[in-house]
Amino acid sequence: MASQGFPRGLRILTGGEYRHVFDNASFKVHGKGLLALATPNDLGHVRVGLVFSKKNLKRAVDRNRLKRLTRESIRLRQHWLPAVDIVVLSRRGVHELEAQTLARQLHGMWRRLEKDVQRQSKPQ
Template sequence: MPNQGFPRCLRLLNAGDYRYVFEQADLKVHGKGMMALARWNTQGQPRLGLVVSKKNVKLAVQRNRFKRLVRESVRLRQEQLPGVDIVVMARRGVHELDNETLHRQLHGLWKRLIREASAATT
């Protein structure tokens, strides 16, 4: 069974990591209430960063729920995701989605990201 943890090596940790993705994103994938930007990295494994502003999601409990669900989703799919740095940004209204809908949105987001990444490499 593969390692299903979420160690520091799977996270974007500092402003430089985020800037690297924002400056020139190779892939852009939209979902309901969220958007993911991705850029190829040299680690060969996905790394995740999250941007959830107070302007878009007012309550801390809602921001934390969104971040927790996104991290869990990436943790479970880390073997399928390509070697990219991913920044997931929350949009207005994401807090209105229930957990099941959010899981479906994230599953579709990762499928589209994998499809676009494989198309970009061929």
């Protein structure tokens, strides 16, 4: 059985890694209140970084809730996501979404990202 943990290796940790994704974003996936930027990596697995600003989510409890739900979504789908670095950004109004709605939103975003990566990697 495959591990379902969320180890340090699945996280984007340094400013340089975040900058690389921002500068070289090959894929953009929009959701209601969220935006995911992604770029392929050579690691063979997905990595995720989270940017939830105080401007869009005033309360720390809201930012932490959103981070927790996003990490859980990645953790559960890490084995079928393509080998990309993903940075998830919050937008205005995201704090109004309920947990179930947010989970569905994230699931749909990961499916679209997977399709976009497959479409780009196919020879034409």
